[in-house]
Amino acid sequence: MQIYINVKAARQNGDNMDRFSIAVAQSGGPTAAVNSSLAGVFRAASLCPAIDNIYGAINGIEGVIGDELADLRRIITSDEDISLLKTTPSTLLGSCRYKLPPKEQSGNDYIKIVNTLDKHNIRALFYIGGSGSMDAVVKLDEYFRAVGKDIRVIGIPKSSDNDIPVTDHCPGFGSAAKYAAASIQEITRDSRVYSTQSITVIETMGSRTGWLAASSCALHANGESAPHLIYIPEAGFSDEKYLHDTAEMIKHYRAVITAVSEGVCGSEISAAEHLERITAEKFGCKVRSVKLNVMQRCSSHISSLTDLDEAYDIGAAAIDAAKRGESGVMMAFRRIPGDQYRIEIFTEPAVNCVGRIKQFPAEWINEGKNGVTAEAVDYFLPLIKGEPVIRYENGIPVHFRATQ
């Protein structure tokens, strides 16, 4: 079921189809690339003669249920708008955490959704979101098939945590990893200024998976010794082992830098605060903790061009998939083996992406369970490469704002 991005072909083939409208929605937590996928969907759709209106549903599926649609052709009106949208963080269309009930329990939502889609002659719905959003893709596709509606539903993944299964990596992750690596490098410089011992614990996002903390190993490729320790949920964690590892690192480094996933001590305990406390108690030197917080997922000013371009491409490819008649699928990346980094885009039944998380591979965790292997560095490096051109006004990045 592999497809390729083929915007020109989309334009030519469109003539063979009835004219219809489409809707696109964004769901789940924001990322720096989720608007780039929206831009890709919009651009590919706008080049397709068969597509009439391009609607943006406000606040994810809630906007479809409530018939709150924006006419995107009136909001995104130029190539410059598209370019600006690509580098604007978070979701232009808002988001939601609403979980569709099983169709047996409450048909009401589904009836409203069909009413909205019918009213606007919408025959394809593009849902940009995380694994939770893929659940909606599955349910809607099953419902439309059950009631005999030819409405195609395509999922477009996004996750700054990189935890969606099937796809090699998630749009939004590369930008988060780039911000984290750049910030950890800067904090490392900041931590080294004094002649006395210090320990800095930097907490990245990742409540269930350690991709973001692990990705800070990218600094090693540039000759940086930091981070000296990396802890992720997949490797297991104990205070004793952490304190032992830190004691070892103090022998070698005046300023020890440790990257930890927020979920490393479980969901109840703030990893940064807990580790700061036990480290200070044990070592009595200067200890501080820094949370990279939501800046990781929204810092478009230092986003990865590879990430933004791929996010755009996978959005555009979703239009092609719908035109080919696919539905109930999630778009995904596959890495093509070889020396050069290359990916292809394929589709996977969305049902295979729901209710599972992709963990950091056990074979990429080092023997000491406090770092990662060279294979992990090779995996991460291409994802953070490239810098988009950011437009500044008054010294501040310009964001796309809907003028409607």
Add this chain to the structure above:
Amino acid sequence: MQIYINVKAARQNGDNMDRFSIAVAQSGGPTAAVNSSLAGVFRAASLCPAIDNIYGAINGIEGVIGDELADLRRIITSDEDISLLKTTPSTLLGSCRYKLPPKEQSGNDYIKIVNTLDKHNIRALFYIGGSGSMDAVVKLDEYFRAVGKDIRVIGIPKSSDNDIPVTDHCPGFGSAAKYAAASIQEITRDSRVYSTQSITVIETMGSRTGWLAASSCALHANGESAPHLIYIPEAGFSDEKYLHDTAEMIKHYRAVITAVSEGVCGSEISAAEHLERITAEKFGCKVRSVKLNVMQRCSSHISSLTDLDEAYDIGAAAIDAAKRGESGVMMAFRRIPGDQYRIEIFTEPAVNCVGRIKQFPAEWINEGKNGVTAEAVDYFLPLIKGEPVIRYENGIPVHFRATQ
């Protein structure tokens, strides 16, 4: 005592002086521009035929006391090195918080300092630091005069908090303000995605002064309504008034964004955590707090070109001041009145800069004590303008590293 940056003149006039060496040191908390000032000192000195060796003292005055000097001509070896150093955060030479004792109490430090300087024929010492470091400039200058040593001591200001008196603004502040404004804008985008009410409290640095929190008003110049509330120590603060102001803002904004200085609730209480707690108790909606933390002072990847250039220029001008025979002075910026932003560099007796902090002007605080005036916006905007070219390798900014 006004002087102008005149590197070419320095080269010509140098012939009239004996050959001598100089030393430069960095002190206090790091900033994104403190290496740019080092680059400016180095570059101007290297163009001056009278100057023999250019030493970098390791860890501030501690390096002079302990005769730990680096030969900067062997570390900074090309124009590319200078360019890279300008965009590398924190202090290449390390830093210290060591406070020189009064010379009456302990002459030992002073004797060691003179020994080091004499040993290396150092006749000028450049001290890049905050108001605490200017105390060392005063003491050393007084000591050298008292013992009949012709060793010139020049202070070069740096502060991400912008709290040094006399100078219009401090090198390092513009970059911190640019990072804060860009991050607050991104967090604002991130906060607006859901259809439900939320309140986000963003804590900036500034334990005693509110310059950084106040500078987030720059976003208003770009049409952003956020931050909706700004609290700084100079305006006074009470929980009651804060909760009242927030209740008002909720009427207008679904996602209320508030910027606060870390010192707004006093030095004992974390402003972010305290406000998050009382806000959640009062309003029961989604509340989160974000600390911009040390990233504010070290995020060179989004530094202000104006700031880096000015930091470089004021470092270069310090060489000129020493050549003119000045000592015991701090370099400073004066803003030239007029429509266009222009500054001049002058010198001020360092004694006038010690033991005082420059507070945010009362007349720039709005009537509600929860924001700032248009004059403040005009003050801040030029300081954050311009983006330096950042070199990337593997998707990560390249930092200057000493190869010695």
